Amino acid sequence: MRLPWGKLATVGEAFLSKQSYGIIGCLSPEYRCVSVPMRIACGPGTCQFIRLLEIHDPDDAFPNYSTEAKAKRDENRIALDAAGVRYDSTRADLLDADGKQLKQLAWCLTDHVPETVVLDITAFPKRYFALYLKKLMLRSEIQNLIITYSVPSPGGYSDGHLASDPLPCDHLPGFAAPPPDSGSCLLASMGFEPLNLKGILSMHRAGGVTVKIVLPFPPDGIGIRRAFNSLRNLASHEAAEIGCNTVYVVSTWDAEYLYRQMGVWQQGYQKMYLLPFGPKPHTLGMVLYAIKHNCGIYYTQPKSYSPNYSQGAGDSWVYVVKWEGIPCYERYQSGT
């Protein structure tokens, strides 16, 4: 596994400067969703197109934030227009079935499939970007695939619930797997919202299945506290199963390290099942691992996202997951 990653200004510049590429992203109520299109549309290389999905919560979501979400999305649209960013957008629904999601991906690549694609996962729900990442990784015409992710401005996450009204546990589209047997390992990444992770563990943990937890280590105290609160909530009824030796701390941005560690953690287990409740870069590491090792990924999809999920935009990060047709998980460092 070799996954070049770093900040957009450095790594992104190095990989994109000579490329002609298309950007696939999401036009959401969060301001940070416009960050990558604004930064690289006129930046390194040649941007052929920007295709953005406007993903809407279902009508029966509770709380229903559709009015506020629309207003915020319109503000972002105005921001893109003001910055002179040209883009196409289309409506999608959060709970669209796999077939419909794939249609939308096909729309993103209508007319022309570029050699280089930038998939901006900043505001993409996991159930979309995991499937898109898999399909783009497996598509041979796409030689280079670059993932981008923008963080909010410091302290930019809302204090309240970021997401609510979760659905029952289900696999992410594209990542179904047979039920876990004894000798399997469940790896859960923790985030701000537990979203019934406890319920998933209950459902999938057959006798003999081991649970491991990944805790992100974000560079601010509030984030750490929220992640630990989620862990405490989980551990409060799983005391016998969750202890110091089953909780691992991984830097929030380090998808590559997480991927490598997963290989270590899986040793001794026949199968690994992934529960990505943590930050997007952790989910990225998990999805890459699942593509390579054919793992199941399970999630309790929230139906309602707070329109105030985050404020502002901070750094954008870049992960080069496929280059010259070779996926990052097929690249090996010399000597390994």
Added chain:
Amino acid sequence: MTTSKETYRSRNPFYNPLVAERIRDPKLYRKLFSPKVLVGETLEVFQPVNVVLLGPQGSGKSMILNMIRLPVVAEWLSKHNTMPEPLSSIPPYFGLCVNLVLCNFHAFGRRSISRAAKGGDHDPGVELSCAADFMNHMCLKEFLRGLELVIEGRSPRLRSWLGFQKRLHPKDEVASTIAKWKCWFGYYRKCTSFQKLKAKVEERLATWFSFINANTDDIPDEVWTTKATLGEPVKEMGKLVNTLSTHDDIVPLFIVIDQYEVLPELNPVYGTGLQRVVNSLLKTRDPLVSYKIGARTHDWGKELRIWGAESRIEVQRDYVVVNLCDSLMRNEDAQGWVFPDFANDVIDKRLRVEGGFPGVLPGHAEKMFGKWNEYEEANIYFRRHKANKMKVLRGLQPPAKSVIAQLCGEDASALDLRLAAAWCMQRSQRKDTLRQILSECASRPWSRDWWRKERREVALLHIASFANQRRIYYGWDTILYLSGGNITCLLDICAEVWDTATKRGEDPATKQPLPYRIQTDGVYVASEKWLNRDRSEVTGSGGAMRYQALARLGPAISDMLSGSLAISNPGHSGFSIGESDFGNSDHGKRVCQFLERGADWAVFEERAHTSKHRGDQKRRKWYLHPLLSPVFGIPFKRTKEPLYISDIDIVYGWFFTDRTIVFGNKRSSVDEPLFRSGGLP
């Protein structure tokens, strides 16, 4: 018992409620399972008929159905040489289990096979026929697992129970027989050994997975042209079991279908279609094969049509319904209530197995929580400042106060005083004069059994409030009431009480009974968690919305009851709605769905209600689940009469608008003219 306090804390025997993940471990299941729940009609689950087992979340459906799985039966027989007592007279059965979500049956239709793989128009019939094929082969996979367990000889007692003879039927020979079944259309024709057959089943399932996961856009012809007719392979399995068994009587094949109710939530477009596929299995009515479906009470019955036709499966004809609520929820007279025995047994087993206290004797739970007494509870509130108990007469005029104090005596319980005050206030509301009221006091009418029984709960809440305290909860009966017949609630309460005890340095395994403060604090934590669980853990059924509504309704009920010092309507901790009101309008339907889902998730408690008005329509009454009572400060015991709702829009307003909830006719007794300071009629 030498276990340290630290060990008690880290090894709380009541954590990990008996939920699905733990009961898949047959050894643990055997140790924790309480056969006390297998009484009366729950035994019907083990009869060769299609059964739909209903009950709210956490009531123990999975626990009962798990007893059908062969690994569990094998474990039981290997340890005890017989099935648990209630099942010892039940004929043997060959049981297997299919969890529809874990095996990804629910994902069919999300990606159109007819369009992607066959390049045609989208055809729902094709999607469901693929799902049916997947179901057939998933059943075969589970069947082979069961056969392996029986034939391979790992469990000779199971083999003997089923009447199988290993030497007569070598495994590979059985596999060859299965491979030749016509229902497979030749798909397994090359499978001459058990291992090859198993591998081929996996290969077929993997083909469907591959398509579902968008790894491929194609379904190989080998699969496409050998799609099996729904239910046919299962019939063959039923016949094979009876060929292999030497028993004279039929050995039925039982198939447990799990997670049936979530199909529409997880697959909005095809969910009900997939349910119709399952319904079709029930319609086959094969004497050798029976299906067992567990479902939350109100989730069953929304889609009863079979696949490909408009006919429906019919209760008593195609299946029977077993409702766990009937056995586990307390009736008004508590006759035939099996929950106390069941609860006692579950707690004993928990202490012995999970807690590692082998010396625990039957009935330990009762001693751990002790006995509750109404006078004892009432006196606790004023234990330190006994004179303050006269506060409970607040609202009465001095003459009335002195008469009651004199009648009840110096050592009177705060409960008697409060009930006496309430009685006087009630008479005042009826416009009786002070003279009339005081003259009737001599016969102590507040001591009459029914009058007192109906008001005792609210009176205790008032007393706690007058003492500036929250209500105290302790005693085995109280814990049983608070559990509402739900075994998960009981274990949650026990877990929190145990945790509180160990934090306070008490030894919960030996201290009998645990101090009331510890029990009370544990109950409040469990109550708070039960409320929050609905918001954060109840998925896909409006838990978040329900939480918001409960956060308004609970305090409104509490305000009404605490403000009514006359306790004129002690039953107004719940409300009653006429059956026809639910169906007459969109608002009624939404309210009905909201309440039924709440009952399914053990947030509301539903009971049939006989109206107090002659000739009135059929009604249903609703209460908050008893475990939510502590957190909202409302009575957990039900008394007559609930609040009669005459206009369904009132209830609609509670749940679906932001309007302030006024529960009932809010009228404070202290506002009555007779009892205002200085006021005499």
